[in-house]
Amino acid sequence: MSYYNPSEIADNFGTASQSKAKTGFTKFAIMAIMGGIFIALGGLLTVVVAGNMQGVAQENIGLVKFVAGALFPVGLIMVSVGGADLFTSDCAGMVLSTMQKKTVFKDLIKVWILAYLFNFIGSQLVAYFMAYKTGILSFDAIGYLTNLANGKLKYPWETVFLKGIGANALVCLGTWMGYAGKDIMGKSLGIWVPVMLFVTLGYEHSIANMFFIPTAIYSGADITWGHFIVDNLIPATIGNIVGGAVVIGLALGYVYNKK
Numbered sequence: 344m345s346y347y348n349p350s351e352i353a354d355n356f357g358t359a360s361q362s363k364a365k366t367g368f369t370k371f372a373i374m375a376i377m378g379g380i381f382i383a384l385g386g387l388l389t390v391v392v393a394g395n396m397q398g399v400a401q402e403n404i405g406l407v408k409f410v411a412g413a414l415f416p417v418g419l420i421m422v423s424v425g426g427a428d429l430f431t432s433d434c435a436g437m438v439l440s441t442m443q444k445k446t447v448f449k450d451l452i453k454v455w456i457l458a459y460l461f462n463f464i465g466s467q468l469v470a471y472f473m474a475y476k477t478g479i480l481s482f483d484a485i486g487y488l489t490n491l492a493n494g495k496l497k498y499p500w501e502t503v504f505l506k507g508i509g510a511n512a513l514v515c516l517g518t519w520m521g522y523a524g525k526d527i528m529g530k531s532l533g534i535w536v537p538v539m540l541f542v543t544l545g546y547e548h549s550i551a552n553m554f555f556i557p558t559a560i561y562s563g564a565d566i567t568w569g570h571f572i573v574d575n576l577i578p579a580t581i582g583n584i585v586g587g588a589v590v591i592g593l594a595l596g597y598v599y600n601k602k
Contacts, residue, residue: 346523346533353439353599355522360436361445363428364454371428375458378427379465383554385418387474389542390491390558394484412543415551416535419514423521423534430458431550434587435515435595442596459549459580466553474554475561485562492559492566494545495552500578503547507582508590510546513537514583515591547579 347355363371393411400407422429437451474480480488498506517537524530541548556571 345525346529347525348523349595349599350601352519352522353596354443354601356436356519357440357443357445357596357600359522360433360440360454363433364437364440364446364450368457371454371457372461374426374428375430375461376465376468377425378422378429378458379462379467379550379553380469381421381425381427381465382418382429382462382550383466383469384421384473385415386551386554387469387479387558388417389414390474390480390484390488390555394487395481397483397487408543408545409539412539412541415542416517416538418551419517419538420521420531420534423518424527424530428458428462429550430455430462431511431514431548431583431587432518433458434511434584435518435592438588438592439596439600442593442600455584462550463553466550467557470554470558471561474558480558480562485559488555488559488562489564492556492564495547495556495575496566496570500574503575503578504582504585506545506547507549507579508586509544509582510541510548510579511583511586512590513541513546513586514548515587519591519595547575547582549576549580549583552576552579 366374389411392414393407396407396410421427433454437446437454440446441448441451514537517534520533520537521530524533552575556566556575560566560568560571
């Protein structure tokens, strides 16, 4: 199976990010809303399946975590193959395109802000309408989701920040490896491996958490929006920026950019 080498990946990733920066507001907003929807659907799949494995969880919680990790990457695969936009992968992509002088710093900030806001809108559409209002979540799945959300909110700020670095370093590595693929199977496999790893390990991905924790809130969990935003979303987002922009964007961009 042939694939693009790292220098070619850096160029392809940067060019794709340049295209996003040049996309008109309305089209980019739709792309980012769809990105939030796709990631949330991946999250919904993990909750529906892993949340109904309570018997297995009592015997082997690691297996349940792996099942969740194995299923969640469908969201990023849909984002990448479907042509949607995701803030967390933009953390690396826009750094690469700016280092390559295909975009400027103003473009980077614009894409990050718009992607983040519209990813949030997309994730809430799934969280409220497709998860909560449809009643698709069983009693066990709601219990699993509530425990998952509370677990994400029990850590100190610095721990969430560090877990955010780990999450987006792996997500951006998944996007990077996806650009190595010359066909849809190679692309999907490249994305799947690092994303499976971050979910199984329990790292913190801001856009995924925009689905998991609000869905728990809509479903009756004793969690406030303020608690979610201050204690999870903000430190996870900052960690995601560091993990994507520095660990993948700057580091691999420095090593593999042609110029």
